[in-house]
Amino acid sequence: MLFSVETEAIRVPKAAELVANRIRRAILTGDLKDGxxxxxxxxxxxxxxxxxxxxxxxxRVLxxxxxxxxxxxxxxxxxVTRPDAGIVASAAAMALxxxxxxxSDLFEARALIEPSAARLAAQRRPKAAAEALRHHIDYELSVIDxxxxxxxxxxxxxxxLMEQCGNETLAVFGIALKDIFERSMLAAQPNMKPETEASRMASLRYGLRSHAKLADLIDAGDAEGAEAHWALHVGKAGRIWLKSVGATDVIDLFR
Known part of the structure; x- marks a missing residue:
């Protein structure tokens, strides 16, 4: 035996995989452009x-x-199609x-990640991030009903928020989490405990005021304030949502 320790058999890639890898590299390096x-x-x-x-x-592999x-x-x-973080979201959703x-797992992950994104946004690009967030808040108010x-x-x-923090890795995570959150929240809607329209609207408006406060803190470059405020926001929002749908419900995103 050539080697004294047991080794795994070396797998030789198929020719089709080598072709796909060469083309994939050209796409990811920009040698082949979107479209x-x-x-x-x-x-x-x-x-x-x-x-x-x-x-x-x-x-077919590509x-x-x-x-x-x-x-x-x-x-x-x-x-060529530009790689989309939605692919990550679908794969992550199935894995979860x-x-x-x-x-509860989802909200815990978000509570750990997003406050740091708020801090980075205030440190790295306060004006641009605040403008983008305020523009979106206007849209939220327009569809509140x-x-x-x-x-x-x-x-x-x-x-x-994750996209505006200036960290591309967090931006991709944010897109993946968004898709999973959106699906899980809509899927859980039938199981939500009854709530009066007045109570629902009050909760929504409170949440959107909190969004606006975050934009103000980021605009002012207050990194510590933005991080602390958003930690409180996601913590409270998580508790409210989990009280409605159940913290231990297993995520079912494809029903």
Whole structure:
């Protein structure tokens, strides 16, 4: 035996995987732009020295990853699609549901992440972040009478905060969490305890005033104040929501 310790068998990638990896690298590095058409199958066969079935399998791999879209017919063909964090959200949602994650898990994660995003927004881009948040608050107020629309708008506010903090990793996490939160909140709606219209509107308006206060703190560059305020906000909002839907309910996002 060549090696004295047991080693795992080395897996040789299939030719289609190598083709997909080469094209994927070109997309992620920007050599292939969003909306750009891939070369023809014949051209790809020549460039990679592989068969047509291998090229087609590689294309299917890229399509499953959301990196290209394939049109059918005479004007069809494969076109590059900019990677979307929504893909991360869908994968994360399935993983969470498989692991039996609860709604309480989601709120706990958000309470740990978002206050730091508020601090970063106030430190790095206070004026731009505050302007974006205020613009969105105007939209929230415009749809406050529509439960579904305002629920989605509130979820989007949290995403926007993450996007405006100046950290791309947090921005991607924010988009993923937004999609999961939105689905879980809407899915949980039938299980919510009855609430009067006046009480619901009072809660919504209180929450939107808190959104506005966050924008003011960020605009002033008050990083500590923004972080502390948002920690209180997400903590209180989480307790209110969990009281309505149940902290231990398992997330079911695909019913």
């Amino acid at each position: 750009q058409s891939l070369p023809s199958e014949t051209r790809l066969m020549e460039e990679f020295g592989v068969s047509r079935p291998t090229v087609r399998e590689g294309i 399509e499953s990853l959301g990196l290209i879209t394939v049109g059918r017919g005479a004007r069809g063909g494969a076109k 549901q498989t692991r039996g994650a609860t709604i 529509d439960f579904v629309a305002v629920t989605k708008a509130i979820a989007q506010f949290h995403t926007l």
